[in-house]
Amino acid sequence: MRTRVRVPALALVVVGVCVSMVAHARTSVVSAARLLDVRSGRYVQQPQIEIVDGRISRIGRAGDPLPAGAEHIDLGARTLLPGLIDMHVHLTIDPTLGGYQGLEYTDNFWTVVGVVNARRTLRAGFTTVRNLGSAGFDDVALKQAIEAGYIDGPRIVPATFAIGATGGHCDGGGLPPSVTVPNPGAADGPDAIRATVRKLRKFGAEVIKFCGTGGVMSKGTTLGEQQYSQEEMQALVEEAHRLGMKVAVHAHGSSGINAAIRAGTDTIEHASLADAESFKLARAQGTWFSMDIYGSDYILAEGENNGLFAESLQKERQVGRKQRETFRDAHAAGVRMVFGSDAGVYPHGDNARQFGKMVEWGMTPLQAIRAATLDAAEALGRQTDVGALEVGRFGDMLAVDGDPLQDVAVLTRPAAVVKGGRLLQP
Incomplete structure (x- = not known):
């Protein structure tokens, strides 16, 4: 005896759509x-x-x-x-517009800069990037435009605004008190920091970046100074991890690096003045170092022509070689390393120039390539789709x-x- 089954019309439509999708x-x-x-x-x-x-x-x-x-x-x-992975880029920064020159342009100008830089980055062989800081949620806009097919560019993991203490490296500087510049990433104290992590995630952040120490490009900060307390770092990392996001920290000085590792931060960006304690902690925690050891060549050669602050150039002269020595020592100590160029500090599309420096300062070519492929994919938590x-x-x-x-x-x-x-x- 045969049983006749009636298939609803809607089911037939769904089956037809699926067959069509397979066929095409x-x-x-x-x-x-x-x-x-x-x-x-x-x-x-x-x-x-x-x-x-x-x-x-x-x-x-x-x-x-x-x-x-x-x-x-x-x-x-x-x-x-x-396809290569760069774990630290700033697609909406043009390195030739240093110092106060950026104030001559409207806010949305930087999104357009990002369109050009995204295309250059992709054509340089970097098919995935982690964008660690941009104003106006521009990196989210670029990601959306790329995924919708409007523009060419790499796969983007956006951080949106970098989180930082008031007056710290991620809070601008160099303007008088009468000029107020909104900064959604500025936050002080554990509760405000947790709220900021939630806000950035709400508007598209897929990784959280915070500034744990002073930096080269900011006015009025020194490289070694720690800018968040252990308690503040702990709150930020716990909140981000609870929401399923990785955390990257801008950190040059050893005290800030070590505090960030103890807090559970996933990647240390720059890591210029990391010490033996840093290496020990990183090995124990499985923390990755992302060290931009090519950029100093460009900064010292072109920074003055590009209008960089004299203060920034002086700090780069102090830290450039030291960072490369730290890279060599960290690699020799068994710290896990990923490729992070900080492109935006030097021209986008030249990202791969860093491979030569990585080899010069201790890696084999295969180790350097793995840092931008398998290892970077692991650090991203994306071992199934890139790398x-x-x-x-x-x-x-x-x-x-x-x-x-x-x-x-x-x-x-x-x-x-x-x-x-x-x-x-x-």
Whole structure:
């Protein structure tokens, strides 16, 4: 006996839509001479990577049958790597507009600057970035525009405003008392700090950045001074983690670094004056260091022409080499490291120049590449979608001429960039 089942009309519509979606899944296949497996450190010869709706579905070999209707992106004799991750950028900053020059422009000007810089960053092979601080929630606007297809750019993890103590590195400075500049990130005391974390998350922050010490670019602060108490840092980190967000701290001085690590901060940005205690704490806590050790070259060469404050240039002269020595010592001590350029302090699109400095100061090329791929993905908590060319992750990659394990400088000259299975056009 047969049983006749009646399917509601709505169910038929849903089934039809699903079939249509499957039928129209976008498929591309990327092939090249070889692929760097950043996990093993070995090359895979003649890879053929299938990408369906932006994610890798299969990694085969040249000569495997192509899926019906697939776009074939043949990158010839080049080497493929996973799309790079920069853990510290400021897309809405132009380094040539230093000092007070920024006051000449309207607030929304910086969003437009971000559009240009996002495109440059992506074409430099950085397919994911963590934007650690921007005014006006501009980084959220950029993320939304990129995801909606209005502009080109990397995948953005936005911090929105950096949180900081009144008068600290993240609270401006250099203006007279009669000039009031709204700063949603300024907060003092545990309760106000917790409220600020909640507010920033409400408006799009996916990571919280706070200023634990003074900085190079701010007026009236010294690098070593700690600007939040242990109690304040603890409240900030606890609130962010409770809401499922990672925390990054701007910190140069050792006391601020060590307090932030004890509070459970996930990444230490700059870490210039970290000491043996810092290394010990970081190893015990699993804290990552993100150290921008290329930027000093640009700041000292071009800062005066760009209008930087004399105070900032003097501080950079004091800390530039010391930070590189700390990088070397932290790496030798076994501290976990990620790639963070602080692009915005130097021109966007030149992010990869830092690889050479990382190798010069102690890393192997593979370790430096892992810092911008596998390790950065782990620090982001995104081990399933970025950081490696593996099934299930995004089809984000760059192709270079040459061997990056022998000459890491080839990463500064990507021959092609693919994001989500789409080849970027020049």
